[in-house]
Amino acid sequence: MVNDDTIISGIAGEFDGYSDIVPLRKGKEGIKATSDGFLLNEEEFAELQEAVDQQIERLCRQLADGKISITPKKTAKESPCTYCEYKGICRFDLSFPGCHYEIIK
Structure with a gap:
């Protein structure tokens, strides 16, 4: 502001x-x-x-x-995945190669 x-x-x-x-x-x-x-x-x-x-x-x-890659943002404390309604169909999983969070401050 x-x-x-x-x-x-x-x-x-x-x-x-x-x-x-x-x-x-x-x-x-x-x-x-x-x-x-x-x-x-x-x-x-x-x-x-x-x-x-x-x-x-x-x-x-x-x-x-x-x-349209899946690269959610993440802070030290929060991730949008916590609140996402589409976890069941999303292909984001840290155990898969290429899946990672983009860390923001």
Whole structure:
């Protein structure tokens, strides 16, 4: 989120203490993020938007080329496979060659 009071209030609304909507808290020193890297300046946000646009373009190109490999993302604590409704028909299994998680921070 862009670190701008108008944008923050437009998304988070009015709150005291911790926001129920986004990872922010309001204290004596002003509004602070409770999650690293959540509040960005406009230049950082533009860079993030550009990176997202490039990733979407890359993924769409791969899909159009017929590349639909199963490579779920995983953090140190979570994997989307935990919540997936398609485990019974998915071909993702770490015991098969070529199946691996893409680890993200």
